[in-house]
Amino acid sequence: MKNKTLAEKAAQELLKFIQDKNMVEGEKLPNEYELSNQLGVGRNTVREAVRILASRNILKIKQGAGTFISDKPGMVEDPLGFLFMEDRRKLVSDLMQVRLIVEPAIAALAAQNATEEDHRQLTRICQEIENLIFEGKDFSEKDRAFHSKLAESTQNLVMKNLIPVICQGVRVFSTTVSAQEYKQTIETHRKILQAVKERRGVDAEQAMSYHLLYNIQRFQKEEDLT
Amino acid sequence: MKNKTLAEKAAQELLKFIQDKNMVEGEKLPNEYELSNQLGVGRNTVREAVRILASRNILKIKQGAGTFISDKPGMVEDPLGFLFMEDRRKLVSDLMQVRLIVEPAIAALAAQNATEEDHRQLTRICQEIENLIFEGKDFSEKDRAFHSKLAESTQNLVMKNLIPVICQGVRVFSTTVSAQEYKQTIETHRKILQAVKERRGVDAEQAMSYHLLYNIQRFQKEEDLT
DNA sequence: AGTTAAAAAATCGTTTTACGAAATGGACTA
């Protein structure tokens, strides 16, 4: 604790301050001047402390409005350093390889551990995706939500945090626009969902494998064109 | 790019500046005043920009000495927000569950893709672990290095960045001191290494599964005591 | 000449003051 910079110590103190007050998502912090007084450091130092916590998505800064408690505590922007990888094509390919290993197992685990509430939310997301498809809109964000919720349904904390990162990586770095062949997406999503609901782990696993392999194939085809 | 704060834009510019100059690990940046001039922003903003990059481990700040290029580009301190999880026992358990899914596949991939240089490094690390064990010292750091290097040997960029994070989590949050039964560690590590070298993917996979299951069992035994 | 200690320089750390930019809320007007 001794060789840390004052701003870092202030950040730690501020975090404790937040936890002590039991502040919840969306709640507003005192402004920078008041924090400067309460923490006993200059406003500049307060700003750096706040930024440290903001960089970890613990706080959300809004100019003119204030600083608020964020919703996704601890999740970072680019946690695994994807931005600094040169070969983005390989990155997407590698991401899909990881998904192909992890997500079938996730589907099986979700089939085993998902709650009724998880089932409802998954169903809703699945429906929203189908709606977006019918309207011809981009559904990649919702697709990510589906896979993330599935990961959350495993009740495994690490999966819950990891999968959004991986899916986001694919979403950001793949140049692929939403596929033309939506039918496959709708169908396999439904299959996965149904298997999870009925707690058929192996079926969920297989459906997920098929879903991902199909997408990987699509990516590869597109690569061949460029 | 428009609704970003000036400091964030400055950070991006600074990063480009670094990449353009092809700066390498350990190299020193101009001081804050010069950067302030070169980037055309105030020193305060420069500091915030530098901190953004420092928080991503791209830069390393040393008071009185200067700011330098870091060695582990893009790797963050606590990328998946482990620090904010309440139940650390469950966290370790969840981490091991993830490892049990991912690492056998990694072993198989490594057997397929590892280079001669990878083989050499893995062998060296394996030897170092055995030495530490014979000396009765803590080898958890080196164990992490072994699993990380194995992940790197898959030639999959995501694995390479992901596994160190997972292993570090286990290492930090598990209260387990190095096991008494070292023999198992030495033996299975050797088995994995040998299988990877001889490109026997399935054998590597199985050896890794056994290795992890053994450790999980150990964790559970220890939990039962407390 | 070599060693060591003090001084100087370089650099980041922190505070303070001042003003700009954005969001919010309330008063005023149609």
Next chain:
DNA sequence: TAGTCCATTTCGTAAAACGATTTTTTAACT
């Protein structure tokens, strides 16, 4: 009532000044 505008609040940025720490230089001493 609805919409617009303005004052207030709050974060964003800049600049100057001094403190803290590290590195380098200088100087003194053996």
